[in-house]
Amino acid sequence: MSTPISNVAPAEIIDLVVDAISQFQDKETRISTLASVALVSWYCRHRAHARLFSNLFINNATHTWMRRIRNLSRLIEADTQSEVSGVASYIRSFSVQLDGSMALIRAPLDNGTLASILRKIFKTKDTGPRSLKLSFFPRGSLGHRLDWTTLNANFLSAFHGLSSNPMFTTLHLEFFSNVPRTLLHKSFVKNVRLGNVELADDIGDNEKIPEEIQSDSSEGRDFHSRAMEGQAVPLESIEIDPSFPLLRIIDMTPQQALHPSLAFSHLKFLTTHVNSIEEFHKMLWILGNAAFLESLRITVSIKDYYLPEPDLRTTSLRLIQLKTISVVLISPSFKNTRTSILQICAFMNHLTLHPNLEAVDIFRFLHISRNTSPMPDQIFDGHEFHLLDRLFSQARFGALKRLTITLWFDLYTGCGHWDRRAFEQASQEYLLKLFALTTESHTALAINFQLDVRLMYE
16 A cells, blocks of 8 residues: 555655656656656655656657557556546657558557557546647558558547547647548647648649638638537647648638638648748748738758749738747758858748747758868858848848847868867857848847857868
């Protein structure tokens, strides 16, 4: 029998101890120590298990993964109150990421293990969001995706049962094909991340932008009613590439009659990856219909292309709620420094009205030749930073509070001593001088430079 809590320590002390252990950096030490604490008393077990099982991540990086997921299922099934006060009640984030043969990744799907877990989790009345990630990469299969239609009825029933749970708000799917358009039907999911996912009857065919229809107050009420009926999904956060037919899973009305501005009316956070000019235009179309967007993160990987500048006579992206922007440049033509800088400038020029923009983060790789001396002026000159300086000195960035520029580069230092701290300090001072116009125009703006340097030796 567990020791009464009064014989161990006050609840407040136990909470402090468990919280401190949960901060241990070493994962194995953290888990083993929490497991030991759980043996002391009922209250200790409750607090320790709440930390141990809060975020579960299972992958096949080790040979014990199958035993782990099977033991988890048995542990949950053995406790009739698991979903209320046991292990299942502690789970807030559940991730399964498998990579291998089709037989390997299908095993927990076909034998009912995953289904039994999904039926028990996220049932507690404790507040807070819950998330599920399913990533199954079948090596050697056509398209390297798992066909959703081949999943058995037991798993699909458990998944749809979970989707109707108001606690379940975040879904992350990777490497699935033939996913039904009604995936989110009558769900409470607010946040989605879809990677390498194809919808049924739409494989390899990008979504056509629907013709605009008249938007009025009656359509607004219609969207609300359809959302209540499960025919529309008011997503708040999306991470996706623009080629995915996003409207098809948001608007489940028979004729997809919802105006895009209504479909995206709840969108606050957008993370997207742009690999072509066509995808860039599609992203702009989404932004043009997401009037209440607060945060945007875009990764650009377009080879040897300049992004088109906006036609200000016909184009105006009014993102009056936008507060943060992150732009990541991963260009295959990274040696062409002018191209990457112009891509950033062109993208920012499309955002014509953003009065509440507070923070901009830019991530960029610099190509440094082997013969470059490890001195700031030799490294950073010639990378067209004056174009960024001219851009952010404009009055439309007057509300900006923070500009952070992260630079990745390889540095050849030879075999001699190299003082990283001195180099970073000198680089900060030198880079700041390259943004003289911006610092002069916006005196309250904090400009930060983050250097991610990989040392290379001859």
